[in-house]
Amino acid sequence: MGGLREITAVVVAAECPVGGVVEAIEQVTSHLPTANDPEVCPLCPARPWPCSGFDAAAGHIQAAGIPIGYLVPLDLHARLWPPPQLRPTTPPPGRAQIGEESS
Numbered sequence: 001m002g003g004l005r006e007i008t009a010v011v012v013a014a015e016c017p018v019g020g021v022v023e024a025i026e027q028v029t030s031h032l033p034t035a036n037d038p039e040v041c042p043l044c045p046a047r048p049w050p051c052s053g054f055d056a057a058a059g060h061i062q063a064a065g066i067p068i069g070y071l072v073p074l075d076l077h078a079r080l081w082p083p084p085q086l087r088p089t090t091p092p093p094g095r096a097q098i099g100e101e102s103s
C-alpha cells in the first residue's frame with residue numbers, strides 16, 4: 001500500500017502568514033501518515049510518527065502563528081495530542097482529609 005493522502009491546492013497572498021511558510025506546509029503534508037497506517041511516515045518509515053521531519057516543519061508553522069491542527073487530518077490528532085491521563089496530580093482523598101483535620 002503506502003502512498004500519500006489525497007491533497008488539495010490553494011492560492012494565498014505571499015505576504016500573509018500562510019504564504020510565509022508554504023514550504024513548511026508542504027513538508028508537514030508530505031510527512032503525514034496515511035489513514036490506514038497512522039503510525040508510519042511515508043518518508044521516514046524507520047521512526048514512529050510524528051517524525052523529526054514533521055516536527056521541524058510544524059515548528060516553523062507554529063512560530064508563524066498558525067495552529068498546526070489546521071493542517072493535520074483529524075484522525076491523526078489523537079497521535080499528536082494524546083489524551084492527558086495516567087498522571088494523577090492529587091493525592092488519594094483519604095490521605096488528604098486525614099492531614100487537614102489534624103490541626
Ligand SMILES: [Zn+2]
Nearest residue numbers: 031041044051
Ligand atoms: Zn517523516
